[in-house]
Amino acid sequence: MRPSPPATPERRSRPPLLLGILVAAVCLTVETLLGIGLSRFVPVEAFGVLYLVGLLLVASLWGPGLGLVMAVAGTLAFDYFLIPPAWTLWPDGRRDVVVLGVFMALALLVCALARTARLLWSQMESRREADLSAALARLLLRASDLSTALPATARRLASDLNLPSASIETEGAPSGGTGLTLPIRGEGVNAALRVPAGLPSPVVRRLRERVVPCLQVLLEVACEREKVADALRHSRDELARIAEEQAALRRLATLVAHAAPESEVFHAVACEMGRLLPARHVLIIRYETAATAITVGNWGVSRREIDATMPLGYRWPVERGTVTEAVARTGAPARIDDYGGEGEVVTRLRSFGVRSAVGCPIIVGRSLWGVLIASSSTEERLPPDTEVRMMEFTELAAAAIANAQSNADLKASRARVAAAADEARRRIERDLHDSTQQRLVSLGLEMRCTQAAVPPALGDLRLRIAHAVAGLEETVAELQELSRGLHPAILAKGGLEPALRVLARRSSLPVELDLHLDERLPQRYEVTVYHVVSEALTNAAKHAFASVVRVALTTDDKVIDLSIRDDGVGGADPARGSGLIGLTDRVEAIGGTITVTSRKGAGTTLHAEIPVE
Known part of the structure; x- marks a missing residue:
């Protein structure tokens, strides 16, 4: 209620002064006439009570003035008409003066009492x-919703003011009935x-002058409070949304940092976007050509529905009137609020x-790689900030793709280097076997023929030729050993x-073999496994001081599992040995992994897993 002086409602509630x-x-006339009529029967001192009754009424209703x-x-x-001598203002004797004084004091006391009562x-x-x-x-300011508090407020108002009924109607509410309406x-x-x-x-006057201003102030405060509460609720929801987005981005960034496969990253991006946006489907589509695109990641409200309608690997025509075509044409985010065309995709x-759907381009390097699409199945459009929210996820998807491509290019490059080295070894082995080795053998045969043709008298010459033939034979043997190490036939x-x-059999250490090979492997895998075993046996013979080496090899359609263990001194450190580093590079070049466990005094174990493509 708005503040006002205490006398204001008092003055407003008095009857008119003229009426007072x-x-x-x-009252004075009636009291005087009544006193004149009763003066013969009642002592004059009792008539002061008559005047006090009227005085009390007037002072109570119209105030002490x-x-x-x-x-x-x-x-x-009282003095003029009733106190003798009548019809004069001069009292007769001290007794009448006392009576008038007592009456005046009582009259003032009545006025004071009336003021106090008022x-x-x-x-x-x-x-x-x-x-x-x-x-x-309390009703209006404590309620969570103003519309639910108004009926309770109206009932409380009617109860306190003894009204038959009351209602508070806001703008736009139906105003049934024919009662009195007081605007607020x-x-x-x-x-x-x-x-x-x-x-x-x-x-009615009380309602207009007191209740309506009070309701106005309370409704203003309640509306302001509701606005503040809405703003706080919106801020809280916005902060929660931002926190959820940041958490999703952190999870995706972790996947990207750990070099997760593209398929796993695409699935994670689609799922995170589906959880954050009011979308029914989320697709990650890669452009294959100018006319086709393929689904590489998807998410849907129903997993069965998305797998049945938009499965991974599904090829889409880049058709005009779709988000895919708009993004491919402009290289910028695109939105379609109503699919109303007649094309195949539409x-x-x-x-x-x-x-409706919203799409954001996925840019890898400086080229358009694909598009991230969020679609809705309701008539309500996707929020205006959908494109901005999706761009951060497309950047992570682009980073994952770039990392995957870099890793793939690195693996391919290492594989090409290893393949080129193997091919060079095969060529050198072939050239040594087919050319150099055969020529040395021919020279040895000619030297033996020459030795046989030397006369016995030239024994010294025969010895020299025999020594040269033995040297040629040793050279051929060494050359054969070298060719076998390059690439055994x-x-x-x-x-x-x-x-x-x-x-x-050729190893200087006893070797126990446990081989389980179902069929021949592609050449690059056989060469890799052979050189890993060869290098491991060489290292064991040179550094391990082992008594036995155990080689276990198991293959199936998916992976090659190779384990090489010795009972030597251990302590092998891949960081200090170029041989182990070379083995690691060779295995990783074809997509495998290799681990070395070598505790001092406990031997060395080399374990390699190579996926078979």
């Missing part, structure tokens, strides 16, 4: 108004208090229930198992 003067005059005037007028009338009544009214205002404030207008408030017609005028999308002819058995 008239009532005072009538008019009461004082009436007290003076009553004293004069103030007490005003305070009671103010307290009731304050209690009512506090009750209305304020800053941001447009309402009305509706009460039954025919209420007493004091009640018809298929409508059959899925898709009504038995590996190309008989396969991995015979080559490993020959390698074990």
Whole structure:
């Protein structure tokens, strides 16, 4: 309730002053006539009570001012008409003066009592108004929703003011009935208090002057509070959304940093976007040519539905009127709010229930790689900030693709280097076997023929030729050993198992083989496994001081599992040995992994897993 001076409601509730003067005059006249009539039977001192009754009425209703005037007028009338000698203002004797003095004092006391009673009544009214205002404030300001608080407020108002009924209607609410409508207008408030017609005028005046201003202030505060609550709720929701997006981005960034496969990253991006956006489907599409694109990642409200309608590997025509075509044409985010065309893709999308879609390009390097699409099946459009929110996820997808391509290019490059080295070894081995080795053998045969043709008398010459022939034979043997180390012919002819058995027989350490080969492997895998075993046996013979080396090899359609263990001194460190580093590079070049475990005194274990493509 707006603050106002205490006297304001008091003055507003008084009857008109002219009516008070008239009532005072009538009371004085009636009291005087009544006193004149009873003066023969009643002592004159008792007539002062008659004047006090009227004085109390006037002072209570019209205030102490008019009461004082009436007290003076009553004293004069009492003295003039009733105290002997009558019809004169001069009293006869001290006794009459005392009577007039007592009457005047009683009249002033009555005026004071009337003022006190009026103030007490005003305070009671103010307290009731304050209690009512506090009750209305509790109802309006504590409610979570203003629309639900208005009926309770109206019922409390009707109960406290003894009204048959009351209702508070906001702007736009139906106003049924024919009661009295009191408008409530304020800053941001447009309402009305509706009460039954025919209420007493004091009640209506109270409603207009006290209740309506109070409701106006409370409704303004309640509306402001509701606006603040909405703003806080919106801020809280926005912060929660941002936190959820940041958490999703962190999860995806972790996948990208760990060099997860493209398929796993695409699936994670689609799932995170589907959880954050009000979308029914999320697709990651890669452009194959100018006319086709393929789905590489998907998410849907129903996993069965998305797998049935938009599965991985599905090829889409880049058709005009679709988000895929718009992004391919502009290289910028695109939005379609209504699929209304007649193309093949548009018809298929409508059959899925898709009504609108938003797409953001995935840029890898400086080239358009694909598009991230979020679609909706409701008539309500996707939020305006959808493109901005999707761009951060497309950047992570682009980073994952770039990393995967870099890793793939690196692996391919290492594989090409290893393949080129193997091919060079095969060529050198072939050239040594077919050319140099054969020529040395021919030279040895010619030297033996020459030795046989030397006469016996030239024994010294025969010895020198024999020594040269022995040197040629040793050279041929060394050359054969060298060619076998480069690329053993038995590996190309008989396969991995015979080559490993020959390698074990030639080793200076006892070698136990446990081989389980179902069929021959592609050449690059056989060469890699052969050289890993050969290098491991060489290292064991040179550094391990082992008594035995155990080689276990198992293959199937998916992976090659190779384990080489010795019982030597251990302590091998791949960081200090170029041989182990070379083995690691060779295995990783074809997509495998290799681990070395070598505790001092516990031998060395080399374990390699190579996926078979």
